[in-house]
Each structure stands twice: as C-alpha cells, then as structure tokens.
Amino acid sequence: MKTHDICVVGSGYVGLVTGVCMAELGHHVVCVDADKSKVRTLKAGKMPFHEPGLLPLLKKNVKAKRLSFAHSIADGINPGGRRASVAFIAVGTPPRPDGSADLSSVEAVAADIARAMKDFTVIVDKSTVPVETGAWVDKTVRRVNTKGIPFEVVSNPEFLAEGSAVQDFLHPDRIVLGVSTPRAEKVMREVYGPIDAPVLVTDVKSAELIKHASNSFLATKISFVNAVSRVCEAVGADVTLVARGMGLDKRIGASFLRAGLGFGGFCFPKDLEAFYWIAKQKGYDFKLLRAVAEVNDEQRGWVLRQVESELWNLPGKKVGLLGLSFKPHTDDLRFAPSLEIIKSLQSQGVKVSVHDPVAAPKAKSLLKGVRFARDAYDCAKGADALVIVTEWPEYKELDLAKVHRLMENPVLLDGRNLYDPAAVRKLGFVYRSVGRP
Numbered sequence: 001m002k003t004h005d006i007c008v009v010g011s012g013y014v015g016l017v018t019g020v021c022m023a024e025l026g027h028h029v030v031c032v033d034a035d036k037s038k039v040r041t042l043k044a045g046k047m048p049f050h051e052p053g054l055l056p057l058l059k060k061n062v063k064a065k066r067l068s069f070a071h072s073i074a075d076g077i078n079p080g081g082r083r084a085s086v087a088f089i090a091v092g093t094p095p096r097p098d099g100s101a102d103l104s105s106v107e108a109v110a111a112d113i114a115r116a117m118k119d120f121t122v123i124v125d126k127s128t129v130p131v132e133t134g135a136w137v138d139k140t141v142r143r144v145n146t147k148g149i150p151f152e153v154v155s156n157p158e159f160l161a162e163g164s165a166v167q168d169f170l171h172p173d174r175i176v177l178g179v180s181t182p183r184a185e186k187v188m189r190e191v192y193g194p195i196d197a198p199v200l201v202t203d204v205k206s207a208e209l210i211k212h213a214s215n216s217f218l219a220t221k222i223s224f225v226n227a228v229s230r231v232c233e234a235v236g237a238d239v240t241l242v243a244r245g246m247g248l249d250k251r252i253g254a255s256f257l258r259a260g261l262g263f264g265g266f267c268f269p270k271d272l273e274a275f276y277w278i279a280k281q282k283g284y285d286f287k288l289l290r291a292v293a294e295v296n297d298e299q300r301g302w303v304l305r306q307v308e309s310e311l312w313n314l315p316g317k318k319v320g321l322l323g324l325s326f327k328p329h330t331d332d333l334r335f336a337p338s339l340e341i342i343k344s345l346q347s348q349g350v351k352v353s354v355h356d357p358v359a360a361p362k363a364k365s366l367l368k369g370v371r372f373a374r375d376a377y378d379c380a381k382g383a384d385a386l387v388i389v390t391e392w393p394e395y396k397e398l399d400l401a402k403v404h405r406l407m408e409n410p411v412l413l414d415g416r417n418l419y420d421p422a423a424v425r426k427l428g429f430v431y432r433s434v435g436r437p
C-alpha cells in the first residue's frame with residue numbers, strides 16, 4: 001500500500017476522526033487546530049469531545065508515531081522535514097443569519113495551506129460546503145500560491161454520524177471523490193486504499209451536491225414521518241406501524257422513518273438551509289426544503305403542546321427532561337432539540353430539571369436556571385411531567401415503577417417512542433408518545 005503524509009486542518013468531530021482513522025490505515029498524519037486548548041488536550045492524550053472508540057485508536061497511532069498534533073498549518077504541512085502530499089480541510093461551516101454557509105474558515109485555511117505547501121499537494125475539502133466552493137478554494141490557492149507550486153482541489157464529502165463515527169469512517173457505504181484530474185484521483189484512491197467500499201468518482205461540483213442532497217433527503221424522510229405522525233395523532237393510528245409498513249418496501253427502506261421530536265445537530269438543520277440558500281442563489285426556489293424545515297420546527301413544539309394539555313397552569317410546574325444531546329452516544333449540543341424545548345418551557349414559567357449521561361458538563365455553560373440532576377431518577381423526583389428527549393440506551397431500561405413513585409404527577413411524555421404504551425399505562429402513568437394512540 002502506498003502511504004501518504006497527510007495534514008488534517010480542523011480537529012473536530014470530522015477532522016479528528018479523519019486524522020485518527022487515516023493514521024490507522026497506515027498514513028502519517030498531523031491534525032491541526034486553531035484552538036490551542038484543543039491541541040493541548042490532544043497532545044496530552046485526551047479527547048476534546050465524546051466519541052465512542054476514538055481515544056484508543058488515537059493513543060495507538062500516537063504511540064506508533066503515525067499521528068501527531070499541531071497548532072499551525074505550516075507545522076502540519078511540513079512536519080519535521082516531511083511534506084504532506086494531502087491536506088484535508090475539515091473546519092466548521094456554520095450557518096450565517098440568512099441561512100447561507102459561513103465559509104470564511106475554509107477560505108482562511110485554503111490560503112494558509114497555499115502559503116505552507118512546498119510540493120505537489122492535493123487539497124481536499126471534507127467540510128460540508130455549497131456547490132462551487134471547490135472553485136473558490138482553487139481561486140484562493142492560485143492567488144496566494146505565487147511560486148506556482150502544483151496542486152489539485154478535491155471534494156471528498158464525509159458521511160459519518162456522531163456516535164458511530166469511527167465505524168462509519170472505516171466502513172462507509174461509499175467514498176465520493178470529486179476530482180478534476182486522474183493524478184488527483186490516483187492520490188485519493190491511495191489515501192483510501194485499505195477501505196473496502198464502493199468508490200464513486202465525479203466532478204467536484206457533483207460531489208459537493210451529493211453531500212447537500214443526501215443530508216437534505218434524510219432530513220426530508222424524518223420530516224415526512226413526523227408529518228405522518230400528526231395525522232396518526234389526529235385519527236388514533238400508530239405511526240410506528242405505518243412506518244414499519246412503509247419501510248418494508250425496499251424502494252422506501254426502514255431507516256430515518258422514526259417519528260420523534262425532529263432532527264437537530266450540526267448537519268441536517270444547517271445543511272438543509274445552506275442547500276436551500278445556494279439553490280435560490282442559482283435561481284431555483286427549492287420549496288420542498290422549506291417545508292421540511294417548517295415541519296421540523298413544528299415538531300419541536302410537541303413537548304409544549306403535551307405539557308399544556310396535561311398540566312393546565314404551567315407557571316411553577318416542574319418538568320424533567322431526559323437527554324440533552326441531539327442524539328445518543330455524543331455530547332454534541334449544536335442545534336439540539338432539547339435547547340429549544342427548554343427555552344419554550346421556561347418561557348411559560350416551568351421549572352426544568354435535566355439529565356444527560358455525557359452532555360451535561362457541556363450544557364452547564366449553555367443553560368441558565370436549570371437543575372442538573374444526578375441521574376434519571378433524580379430528574380424525575382417531584383416532577384409534574386417527565387420527557388424523554390434523547391434515546392440514550394439507559395432511558396429504555398428505566399425502573400418505571402420507581403420513576404412513578406418519585407414523580408409528583410406521573411405524566412410520561414415519550415418523545416422517542418421508547419416504551420410500550422399499554423405496559424406504561426398499566427403502571428399508572430399518563431403516557432403520551434409521538435403519533436401513537
């Protein structure tokens with residue numbers, strides 16, 4: 001196998017997983033980040049965020065001297081006399097107030113790579129970006145690269161999901177390579193050589209669109225089933241059965257058809273908006289995406305609607321929330337439904353207690369006037385309603401009889417349909433779930 005010297009700029013959920021996994025594949029990798037404290041944490045052999053299975057791989061590859069960390073891009077591109085042949089851009093592309101993607105970090109990193117490179121370099125955009133970003137990166141590098149060092153810009157979108165990122169990276173459904181030349185394609189095939197997955201080679205723009213279109217389609221499936229759940233609630237049908245019946249059709253597939261409190265996280269909400277925005281800028285009003293976002297916003301209101309209909313006067317009532325992260329097995333709180341739900345409850349004078357197995361420390365700096373409970377039972381203590389917000393495995397195995405004893409008013413609002421309605425009601429709960437009678 002041909003190995004490469006690789007620099008990964010941005011050591012967040014995507015960059016760090018990319019860097020660690022590339023080292024695991026046998027490459028020599030330097031992970032760079034502008035955040036000095038993050039680099040210090042990584043150099044100390046610690047994780048800056050929660051991602052199952054990442055730390056042991058990180059330690060293994062540091063020990064094997066295939067993985068190191070740096071603060072400056074120059075040190076990442078030219079580490080100790082070596083030269084990176086591949087530079088990944090994996091920085092954040094957060095939403096601007098108008099919904100478009102903020103690409104200023106991508107531009108800054110592209111320029112720094114151009115200043116630092118000394119030899120042919122493949123510059124790979126791994127961040128999720130709007131179509132035509134590759135052309136802008138190319139232009140930026142050309143402007144800064146006054147010595148005329150040869151380079152190629154590649155789009156290589158990432159499809160990993162937080163919580164299963166290592167597995168997703170090493171065993172992906174597909175690898176998408178948006179390239180302009182056979183030379184760039186050859187290098188990228190070498191980079192991913194040991195991974196056994198279909199490789200789709202496209203032009204750069206198509207690769208960029210594959211990412212936005214894929215995330216928007218998955219978000220559409222979620223909003224679709226959530227909209228169906230509203231009809232189920234109105235007529236007394238069961239959305240889990242409807243979704244099962246739909247999912248058995250191979251053309252539809254069962255994944256992403258679980259009704260709940262809507263999607264969150266750093267990908268779906270912002271990518272949906274950014275895709276809508278770029279389509280509009282190019283002259284197409286992608287109405288469908290607007291509807292997907294609207295349905296998602298409405299679904300966040302499920303908790304408040306249930307609380308209002310069960311608890312009558314809300315000021316002073318106590319509500320416990322189980323789960324803060326936007327999905328289980330991560331501590332990521334970006335665009336998490338929990339944050340909006342808490343805000344809406346607090347605006348009605350509700351006293352909120354919360355619990356999360358891993359995200360609580362991060363949440364402490366974001367949430368004001370909230371009680372952080374020791375565990376799920378402490379969260380239920382004295383509550384007028386308990387809401388399941390995130391489907392952490394431990395919330396599927398609660399001792400519900402104990403929860404019932406601890407609550408002031410045994411109202412269980414299951415925003416993730418974790419429990420069997422009949423069994424829970426038998427224990428004396430008022431039980432409401434999403435789209436089920």
Ligand SMILES: NC(=O)c1ccc[n+]([C@@H]2O[C@H](COP(=O)([O-])OP(=O)(O)OC[C@H]3O[C@@H](n4cnc5c(N)ncnc54)[C@H](O)[C@@H]3O)[C@@H](O)[C@H]2O)c1
Nearest residue numbers: 010011012013014033034035091092093105127128158162
């Ligand atoms: N998180 C996911 O599940 C996921 C999945 C697929 C794709 N993506 C995309 O990948 C990109 C990164 O997402 P993330 O979740 O890893 O973000 P993140 O915020 O966890 O990580 C980004 C990192 O980049 C660093 N950074 C920012 N500007 C920099 C600069 N100029 N120089 C060096 N470092 C800099 C930040 O300090 C941060 O550590 C985004 O475009 C995102 O949409 C994310």
